[in-house]
Amino acid sequence: MSEHRGTNDPRKMAIVGATGVGKTAISIEIAHARPKVALLSCDSMAIYRYMDIGTAKPSADELGGIHYGLIDLVDPDEEFSIAQFRQASNWYLGQLSRDEIALFVGGSGLYHTAVFDNLEIPPNNPTVRAFLEEQALERGLAPLWADLVRLDPVASSRIDPNNSRRIIRALEVIEITGRRFSEFGGGVDAYPLSSGEIVGIETDLLKARIDLAYRIDRLIDYGWIEEARWLKENFDLSRTALHAIGYLELFRYIDGALSLEEAKEATLTRTLQFAKRQRSWFGRDPRIVWFREIKEAQKYILDQIDTL
Known part of the structure; x- marks a missing residue:
């Protein structure tokens, strides 16, 4: 224990x-x-x-x-x-x-x-999401995954490389807010009482x-x-x-x-x-x-x- x-x-x-x-x-x-x-x-x-x-x-x-x-x-x-x-x-x-x-x-x-x-729910933007979804269809998921690894390595370590929904969501939040996806809710490595x-x-x-x-x-x-x-x-x-x-x-x-x-x-x-x-x-x-x-x-x- x-x-x-x-x-x-x-x-x-x-x-x-x-x-x-x-x-x-x-x-x-x-x-x-x-x-x-x-x-x-x-x-x-x-x-x-x-x-x-x-x-x-x-x-x-x-x-x-x-x-x-x-x-x-x-x-x-x-x-x-x-x-x-x-x-x-x-x-x-x-x-x-x-x-x-x-x-x-x-x-x-x-x-x-x-x-x-106290999880902070990030905002969403259907236009940005639609663009990223189109990119995934045209270029495949691998380039988007590479973008996420570069922009937010902490978030990428917590997301399945084949999970298109979560990869696109993370990149959407980064694009909208200018913040790392992993920073929301105090950050994925923040453990409040x-x-x-x-x-x-x-x-x-x-x-x-x-x-x-x-x-x-x-x-x-x-x-x-x-x-x-x-x-x-x-x-x-x-x-x-x-x-x-x-x-x-x-x-x-x-x-x-x-x-x-x-x-x-x-x-x-x-x-x-x-x-x-x-x-x-x-x-x-x-x-x-x-x-x-x-x-x-x-x-x-x-x-x-x-x-x-």
């Missing part, structure tokens, strides 16, 4: 860490054990309706009557921003009684920052690879391919929804461009890359209390709840 740095808002807690480490399962057990806990998702893809299996949302049976907030907020053909998530999370927090405690669960770093830190207890769950890389490969097989057994086929037939997924790992790979399998094994391997590769970025994002935050054992993390959180 790492050092506990202290917090200033007992009504909020969070469980963070890389994808697949067991955050959701432990949170459900905690909510059953302590009825005053209100579970809230902190996952940028779980906000989409109908994308249930691939985003590993807990089923009604798994929840066992527990309400899980901040999921299923918009349809898959709609854009969704960090500002919208912060607004939605503030609304949920406003509905809590004085005795309830919000437990945020998920590995989306910026969403977590929006909830727990947290507004709630933050607990992290970590695992070793070999175990993570084995667990994530098994997880992909399990999700396919649960009907992920059928879910992807239905989405493909009924929605044109938005730019933000298209970043949900695994769906594009399954779309290509459905179209005959990939074999199932190729789609699974591509999904695993992207998932491992995402998990690496999550470990980097949360690993730099000195406020997080880290555990390698799930049961130890669970006991620590329950003890913290009991003191409130």
Whole structure:
């Protein structure tokens, strides 16, 4: 367990860490054990309706009557921003009684920052964004990525080189404001006193690879391919929804461009890359209390709840 740095808002807690480490399962057990806990998702893809299996949302049976907030907020053909998530999370927090405690669960770093830190939301300019999108189509994404590395190396270290939406957004903000994208919200390496207890769950890389490969097989057994086929037939997924790992790979399998094994391997590769970025994002935050054992993390959180 790492050092506990202290917090200033007992009504909020969070469980963070890389994808697949067991955050959701432990949170459900905690909510059953302590009825005053209100579970809230902190996952940028779980906000989409109908994308249930691939985003590993807990089923009604798994929840066992527990309400899980901040999921299923918009349809898959709609854009969704960090500002919208912060607004939605503030609304949920406003509905809590004085005795309830919000437990945020998920590995989306910026969403977590929006909830727990005073995140400054940068402005937007549709004209600038449209120009950058046109440049990406004409020149490819690589030159824009090179621009971002040159203009804001800190932001580029936190963004997937293949994530066109985030690269374009960062360059848009730089163009509009003349400031580095990474400076907003106090900067990506600024860690003010947290507004709630933050607990992290970590695992070793070999175990993570084995667990994530098994997880992909399990999700396919649960009907992920059928879910992807239905989405493909009924929605044109938005730019933000298209970043949900695994769906594009399954779309290509459905179209005959990939074999199932190729789609699974591509999904695993992207998932491992995402998990690496999550470990980097949360690993730099000195406020997080880290555990390698799930049961130890669970006991620590329950003890913290009991003191409130």
